[in-house]
Structure formats: structure tokens, C-alpha cells
Amino acid sequence: MSLRIVVTVKYVPDATGDRHFADDLTVDRDDVDGLLSELDEYAVEQALQIAEDADDAEVTVLTVGPEDAKDALRKALSMGADKAIHVEDDDLHGTDIIGTSLVLAKAIEKAGFDLVVSGMASTDGTAGVVPALLAERLGVPQVTLLSEVSVEDGTVKGRRDGDAASEQLEAQLPAVVSVTDQSGEARYPSFKGIMAAKKKPVESWDLSDLDIDAEEVGLDGAWTKVDAAAERPARTAGTIVKDEGEGGKQLAEFLASQKFI
Amino acid sequence: MAEVLVYVDHVDGAVRKPTLELLTLARRIGEPVAVALGNGAADTAAALAEHGAVKVLTHDASEYADYLVVPKVDALQAAYEAVSPAAVLVPSSAEGKEIAARLALRVGSGIITDAVDLEAGDEGPVATQSVFAASFTTKSLVIKGTPVITVKPNSAAVEAAPAAGAVEALAVSFSEKATGTKVTGRTARESTGRPELTEAAIVVSGGRGVNGAENFAIIEALADSLGAAVGASRAAVDAGWYPHTNQVGQTGKSVSPQLYIASGISGAIQHRAGMQTSKTIVAINKDSEAPIFDLVDYGVVGDLFDVVPQLTEEVKSRKG
Ligand SMILES: Cc1cc2nc3c(=O)[nH]c(=O)nc-3n(C[C@H](O)[C@H](O)[C@H](O)COP(=O)(O)OP(=O)(O)OC[C@H]3O[C@@H](n4cnc5c(N)ncnc54)[C@H](O)[C@@H]3O)c2cc1C
Ligand SMILES: Nc1ncnc2c1ncn2[C@@H]1O[C@H](COP(=O)(O)O)[C@@H](O)[C@H]1O
Numbered sequence: 001m002s003l004r005i006v007v008t009v010k011y012v013p014d015a016t017g018d019r020h021f022a023d024d025l026t027v028d029r030d031d032v033d034g035l036l037s038e039l040d041e042y043a044v045e046q047a048l049q050i051a052e053d054a055d056d057a058e059v060t061v062l063t064v065g066p067e068d069a070k071d072a073l074r075k076a077l078s079m080g081a082d083k084a085i086h087v088e089d090d091d092l093h094g095t096d097i098i099g100t101s102l103v104l105a106k107a108i109e110k111a112g113f114d115l116v117v118s119g120m121a122s123t124d125g126t127a128g129v130v131p132a133l134l135a136e137r138l139g140v141p142q143v144t145l146l147s148e149v150s151v152e153d154g155t156v157k158g159r160r161d162g163d164a165a166s167e168q169l170e171a172q173l174p175a176v177v178s179v180t181d182q183s184g185e186a187r188y189p190s191f192k193g194i195m196a197a198k199k200k201p202v203e204s205w206d207l208s209d210l211d212i213d214a215e216e217v218g219l220d221g222a223w224t225k226v227d228a229a230a231e232r233p234a235r236t237a238g239t240i241v242k243d244e245g246e247g248g249k250q251l252a253e254f255l256a257s258q259k260f261i
Numbered sequence: 262m263a264e265v266l267v268y269v270d271h272v273d274g275a276v277r278k279p280t281l282e283l284l285t286l287a288r289r290i291g292e293p294v295a296v297a298l299g300n301g302a303a304d305t306a307a308a309l310a311e312h313g314a315v316k317v318l319t320h321d322a323s324e325y326a327d328y329l330v331v332p333k334v335d336a337l338q339a340a341y342e343a344v345s346p347a348a349v350l351v352p353s354s355a356e357g358k359e360i361a362a363r364l365a366l367r368v369g370s371g372i373i374t375d376a377v378d379l380e381a382g383d384e385g386p387v388a389t390q391s392v393f394a395a396s397f398t399t400k401s402l403v404i405k406g407t408p409v410i411t412v413k414p415n416s417a418a419v420e421a422a423p424a425a426g427a428v429e430a431l432a433v434s435f436s437e438k439a440t441g442t443k444v445t446g447r448t449a450r451e452s453t454g455r456p457e458l459t460e461a462a463i464v465v466s467g468g469r470g471v472n473g474a475e476n477f478a479i480i481e482a483l484a485d486s487l488g489a490a491v492g493a494s495r496a497a498v499d500a501g502w503y504p505h506t507n508q509v510g511q512t513g514k515s516v517s518p519q520l521y522i523a524s525g526i527s528g529a530i531q532h533r534a535g536m537q538t539s540k541t542i543v544a545i546n547k548d549s550e551a552p553i554f555d556l557v558d559y560g561v562v563g564d565l566f567d568v569v570p571q572l573t574e575e576v577k578s579r580k581g
Contacts, residue, residue, distance in 0.1 A: 015511075015530050019393040039512070097374075098366060120512065124393075127374040128355065129362035132330065136363045141441030142330060145355055147505075157445075160329075161505065163354065164272060168446035169329060175442075181512045182505055223371025223405035227387070230398050235542070235556055240549070243563025248571025251543065252579065254559045258541060260463065260487070260520050261579050 003057035003151070006113045007047045008104055008134070009040040009076050011069035012124040019124070024219065025226040026094045027124055029066060036072035040119035041186035044076045046179045047117040048187070050151045058082050060111055064092065064103045070202065077197035078189035085111060089206040094219025097125065101133035103217060106210040108138065115156065118178040120145055131178035141171035147182035263291035263347035264316075266340055268360065269309065270352045274301025276308040278460045279352040279414040284312040286379040286417050290386050291347050293424075294318065296340045296431065298333055299325035303428055310426020312419065318343070318431040329442035330356060334363040336433045341368060343431065346407060348386050350379075353411040361411045370406025377416045377517075377538070386410065394511065394534035414459040415517040450506065458490045458507060463520045464539070466492035466509055467502075468532075470525015470546065470565055474502040479569050480524060486576040492516065492536075494526045510535035524565040528553025545569060 013019050017032035036044075044061065051057035061076040063069045064087040073084040087107050095103065108116055116138070121128035128145075135142030143149075146158035146169070156175050160167045161182070189197070207214060215221050241250055255261050265287040270277045280295075287293035295314040297305040302319035309317050318340050324332040337360060341349065351361040353375050365372035376388035386408050390399045403409065458464065465487065467480040477491075484491045493503035495510055509516055511531040521539035526532060528544070528551055536542070537556060544553045549562040561568050 015394065019396070021397070025399075096371065097362075098371060101366070123511070126392075126511070127358065127362075129358050129372070129374060132359035132362050133366055136334075136366050139438065141438075142359070143442050144329075144359065162356065163450070163506065165450060166448045167329075167444050169442055170445050171442045223403060224373055224401055225404045226399050226401045228400040229392075232391070232396055232398055232537075235558075238542075238554075238558040238560060240554055240557070240560040240562060242549070243561050243568050245567075246571075247545075247561040247563045247568040248573075249575050251545070251559065251561055251568065251572050252575035254543070255520070255576070256579060258520075258558075260541075261576050 003051070003054045004112055004114045005047045005051055005057060005059045006108050006111055006116050007043050007059060007061045007076065007081065008116065008118045008130070009044065009061050009063050009072050010037045010119070010122045011035070011063055011065045011072035012037045012122055015123050021229045024094065025229055026219065029068070034068050034071065036075040037119060037123045039121055039123055039181060042179050042181055042183050043117045043119045044079050044081060045186040046149055046183055048080045050115070050149070054151065060085060062104065062107055062111065063087070064100060064107070073202055074197055075189065077200045078193040079187055080193060083200055084202040085205060086202055087205050087210070091207055091214040091218045094222060095217045096222035096224050097127055097129060098133070098223050099217040099221055101130050101137060103210065103212060104130065105134055105137035106212060107205060108134065110205070110210060114173045115151065116176040118176065120178050120180045131176050135176040138174070138176065141175040143169050143171045143175055144178040146177055146179050149177055149179055149183065264294045264344050265291040266344055266346040266349040267293045267295045267314070268337060268349070268351040268357065269295050269297040269305055270354060270357065271297060271301065271305050274304025276305050277352070278419060279412070281308070281312045281419040282414065282417045283350045283352060283412055284309065284314060285420050286412060287350055288313050288422060289379065290381045294344055294346065296337060298336050306426050306428045310424055311421055313422040313424045314426045315424045317426050317428045319428055320431040320433050322433070324435055324439055327444055328440050329444060330359050330363070331441060332435055332439045333360050334367070335435050335439055336431065337364050338367055339433045340431055348408040348410065351409070351411045353413045358411050361409050365406070365409040368406060370409050371403035372409045373401050373403060374411045376410050376412045379410065379412065379416070391538055394530050395537035413515060455484065456488070456490045458492060458514050459516055461490035461516070461518055463487050463489035464492045464509070464516050464518045465489045465522045465524070466494065466526060467497055467524050468494035468526030469496040469500070471497060471502065472525070477503055479566070479573070483522070483569050483573045483576070486573050486580070494532050523553055524569055526553055527551045528556060
């Protein structure tokens with residue numbers, strides 16, 4: 001039977017752009033160009049490699065996001081994913097992390113899965129907890145933050161590099177994994193891949209397709225609330241000197257004046 | 262006074278500093294009740310009592326080391342049900358965040374991750390977060406259930422505040438899912454003898470400009486003269502010059518030391534995300550246009566191979 005892999009990918013505002021908040025204190029997704037979160041490219045890459053190693057596998061990319069989030073799906077399809085699911089609904093605006101995990105979990109269940117592959121964190125929210133939440137909701141093992149991953153005979157194995165130790169992990173499918181940016185460079189879409197992606201199916205689902213009430217998600221359904229957001233004051237301009245042979249000594253003088261030595 | 266559950270991060274009974282910081286924050290909103298799990302759990306009690314824990318709930322079982330995350334979630338949930346706390350605080354390590362998130366979902370509570378400060382408020386604890394690569398500061402609240410909040414290292418000062426710290430055994434029965442992910446092997450990281458990167462008062466980092474693994478010796482020499490931790494940019498890590506555990510930035514560690522010294526690092530947004538909240542920032546870079554200079558309190562435009570060794574010598578001679 002075919003190995004069904006679902007990759008969760010997020011469409012995020014470009015980190016090198018001028019990211020800010022909208023008036024309702026949600027992340028402004030209109031003024032800054034969006035893209036497939038770079039950290040989710042690693043998830044797509046590992047999913048494709050796992051699929052290539054399997055006899056028979058199908059890779060579905062899934063996103064929950066606004067209209068433009070289709071761009072993220074297109075990119076993943078052009079890298080080689082087989083099909084895509086876009087969960088889009090006006091009532092989703094302002095959904096928090098718990099709500100996002102609900103929508104993703106319902107969509108993953110509806111799609112059918114043996115393996116879910118997520119990124120280590122979204123580059124806008126950076127919480128890094130959605131994969132653990134998906135495992136909790138789906139009732140399957142979490143094998144997260146892997147810098148190495150493989151699937152064989154219904155078992156997923158991987159290496160998790162933590163602060164204190166590096167751990168070898170193992171779980172039976174179905175399971176949720178997340179991979180880090182140490183898992184291996186993501187491939188670039190080829191011209192052929194980009195052309196092929198245009199013909200691949202993208203399904204659109206809304207909340208009613210997933211049997212989710214509007215009250216459970218969105219800004220009003222959120223279990224957390226952002227009360228205030230302020231731009232960090234720019235750092236006051238420092239002293240910059242050019243090294244003319246004494247740069248190290250001048251720096252030492254500065255450090256001494258600040259009582260570091 | 263309301264009780265606040267504090268999840269203890271410890272290594273074989275030695276409590277890590279971020280947990281002591283959590284106790285400082287917990288005391289702002291209630292009485293800290295600590296939860297310590299795994300090998301050496303009971304040995305944490307003295308340090309926790311010294312810093313304000315009124316009670317220390319402990320439990321040890323082989324499951325904590327043999328299976329990933331879920332046994333700890335089961336135990337924290339057992340503590341949650343025993344105490345009915347006003348809030349749950351967990352250190353923002355990779356594992357801490359996963360534990361906190363699953364607990365929050367189980368008990369029907371909202372979660373805030375990576376707080377850098379916490380205060381009592383009329384509607385419950387108010388968490389400060391640093392977002393968009395530390396270019397914005399937000400204040401957030403949990404508005405459903407019992408606030409579950411993970412807090413980054415260096416978010417508060419460690420303060421002694423002696424309390425009873427009575428040790429109580431926690432009764433835990435593991436869920437069916439607890440043994441889903443088996444830990445089949447573990448290689449402990451070798452200690453370098455240097456301070457922990459996220460806890461250090463001074464961090465000295467090197468980037469692509471260091472130009473080779475062997476050259477990191479000059480970064481280490483400066484770090485050692487200052488008693489500092491060593492950090493690296495992703496470019497240096499990806500080149501294989503320094504271990505990933507020392508990477509500073511979005512996909513590495515976030516540091517917020519008193520002093521951060523960047524050598525041969527350009528200051529890309531993803532690097533800044535992990536160091537921009539440092540108190541004093543110093544950079545050495547031969548390119549006067551490098552964006553890192555926008556952040557510095559003091560910058561030297563020059564070759565790090567000249568500047569860094571001279572600085573190290575000067576520090577050593579001043580320290581005598
Ligand atoms: C999703 C994502 C996550 C990322 N996460 C991280 C992260 O966690 N941490 C991180 O650091 N980066 C991260 N990056 C990468 C980041 O974008 C930069 O590529 C990286 O920080 C560059 O490292 P660098 O400053 O050492 O190298 P460069 O940008 O190449 O800069 C090297 C600098 O060294 C200077 N230099 C060279 N020789 C000398 C000399 N002899 N003396 C003095 N100066 C010299 C040069 O002038 C230059 O400014 C991430 C990127 C992405 C897309
Ligand atoms: N809206 C979303 N749509 C699809 N996947 C998501 C979404 N939000 C988070 N994810 C996935 O969860 C991972 C961790 O995200 P986070 O917990 O938000 O940092 C990401 O790398 C994605 O794989």
C-alpha cells in the first residue's frame with residue numbers, strides 16, 4: 001500500500017522585509033511579500049527523499065492560510081510534491097497556535113496519512129510547537145526536531161540533537177515528524193518541476209469541509225490575545241573606530257570602561 | 262495565595278539556571294510549586310527551596326529517559342490536576358515548549374511561548390515576547406483556561422527567597438501513548454568547560470570571516486580570557502568549523518548576555534534574531550558597511566586576525 005505523506009507548510013512574510021503588525025495586532029500579511037517558510041523547505045525535502053526511498057508513496061503538501069498561501073503550495077509542488085491542499089476561510093483570520101493545530105489536524109485526518117512531516121518552526125511565529133500539538137491531536141507518536149530521518153518497514157527513525165545529548169529515536173507509523181535546518185539542503189525547483197507543478201491538483205477546503213465551527217478559530221476563537229505591540233527602539237548609534245594598529249587595545253579600553261574587564 | 266506550577270529543567274538533580282529565573286517570575290504571580298522529574302528529581306529540592314519553591318513534587322521512572330516528551334506531559338498533567346494552579350511556567354527549551362504545548366491542549370488552555378518577561382495583571386499574567394527577529398516587543402495574555410507560558414533563559418534575575426520546599430512524591434500513571442517514541446540511543450555532549458551559551462554573561466562569536474575550523478582557536482582564546490561562552494554564525498556552522506549547538510540565531514540559540522562580541526559576522530536578520538537583545542554589543546568586521554555595525558555600542562573596522570589577538574592579550578594583561 002502506498003505511503004501517504006502529508007507535509008505541513010506555512011506561507012510567511014519574508015523575514016528580510018519590513019515585518020510588522022496590522023491594526024488588529026495580527027501579523028500583517030499584506031504589506032510584506034510572502035513565501036514558503038524556508039524552514040518548511042527542509043520538511044518538503046525530507047518528505048520527497050522518504051518518498052523516493054519507498055516503493056510507492058504520495059506526498060501531499062498542506063497549508064492553512066490566506067489566498068496568497070497558494071504560492072507556498074506551488075513552490076512545494078515544483079520541488080516535487082504530488083498534490084496540494086489549501087485550507088482557506090475568511091473566518092481563519094487571527095487564528096492562534098492551538099486553533100491552527102486543530103485545523104491542520106482535521107485536514108490531515110480528512111486527507112488520510114501514514115506520516116506527517118513538518119518544519120522545526122515557522123519563521124514568523126517561531127513557536128516550534130505545532131508538530132507536537134499535531135501528534136497530541138492525532139494520537140500518534142511525535143518524532144520531532146530531527147537532523148536525520150528515515151522510514152523503513154513502517155518504522156520512522158531519526159536523530160534529535162538536543163542541548164545535553166544527541167538522541168536516536170524510533171516510532172511506528174503513523175507518526176508526526178519535524179525536521180531541522182540541519183537535515184540537509186532543500187532542492188531547487190527545476191524548470192521541468194515548475195512546469196509540471198502547474199498541472200498538479202490543488203484542492204481548496206474551507207471550515208465547513210472540516211466540520212469546524214467558526215467560533216473555534218479566528219481572532220475571536222483564540223485562546224491567547226496580543227494586547228500591545230511596539231517596535232523595539234533603535235539602538236543608539238555606537239562608536240565605530242577603524243583599526244590602525246591599535247584597534248584591539250581601543251576595544252579593551254572600551255570594555256574596561258564598561259567594567260567587563 | 263494562588264499556586265504557580267514551575268517545570269524544573271535539571272541534569273541528574275542539578276537545577277539549570279533558567280529554572281531558578283522562572284521561580285523569580287513565578288513569585289510575581291503566586292507561590293511556586295516545582296515539578297521535578299527523572300533521575301535525581303529529589304536532589305533538586307534544596308536549590309528550589311532556596312529560590313522560593315514552597316513545594317517540590319518529584320517523580321522518577323525509567324520512562325522519562327526511555328521515551329520522548331509524552332511521559333513528562335503525563336506527569337506535568339498529574340501535577341496540574343493535583344495542584345489546580347493559577348499558571349504553569351516551563352523553561353523555553355525545545356523540549357520544554359513541546360511539553361508545555363501538549364499540556365495546554367490537554368487541559369484546554371491557551372499557550373504563550375518564548376516569553377522574555379512576565380508580570381501579574383488584572384486579567385492574569387502578562388507575557389512580554391520579542392518577535393520578528395527581536396524588532397518588536399509584544400504583550401500577550403492567555404484568555405482561555407490556565408495560562409501555560411514558556412520563558413526564555415535570561416528573562417529575570419535569579420534571586421534567593423528561601424521557602425519550605427517540602428518534597429512530595431507525585432503520583433503519575435502513564436498514558437497509553439507515553440511509550441510511542443522510543444529513545445534507542447543517547448550520546449551525551451562533551452563538556453567544553455566553558456559557560457553554557459544561553460546562560461553566559463559574555464558571548465564571543467565567530468562567523469564566516471574566521472575562515473576555518475582551526476582559526477576558531479583565536480575566538481576561543483578571547484572567550485577564555487573573558488570567561489565567556491563561544492558562539493558561531495550559521496555560515497561558520499554550515500562550513501563545519503564549529504558545532505551546531507553553538508549556533509546563535511533563529512535556528513540556533515537565542516542569547517541575551519551582558520556583552521556580545523561578534524567577529525567576522527555580517528549581522529543577517531536571522532543572526533540578529535538570536536542576539537539583538539544583548540545588553541552591550543561589540544563587533545569586529547573588515548567591512549565598514551556590514552549591517553552588524555547598526556547594532557553595536559562599539560565597533561572596530563578591521564581584520565579580526567589582527568584585532569582579536571591584540572584584544573585577548575590586552576584583556577589578559579589588564580586582568581593580570
Ligand atoms: C531560515 C533561516 C534560518 C537561519 N538561521 C540562522 C541562525 O540561526 N544563525 C545565523 O547566524 N544565521 C542564520 N541564517 C543565515 C543568515 O541568513 C546568514 O547567512 C548568516 O548569518 C551569515 O553568517 P556570517 O555573518 O558569518 O557570514 P557572512 O554574511 O558571509 O559574513 C561574514 C562577515 O565577515 C567579515 N569578514 C570576513 N573576513 C574578515 C576578517 N578577516 N576580519 C574581519 N571581518 C571579516 C565580512 O566582511 C562579512 O561581513 C539563517 C537563514 C535562513 C534562511
Ligand atoms: N498555517 C500553517 N499551515 C501549514 N503548516 C503550518 C502552519 N503553521 C505551522 N505549520 C507547521 O508547523 C511547523 C511549526 O510551526 P510553529 O509551531 O508555528 O513554529 C511549521 O514548520 C509548519 O510545518
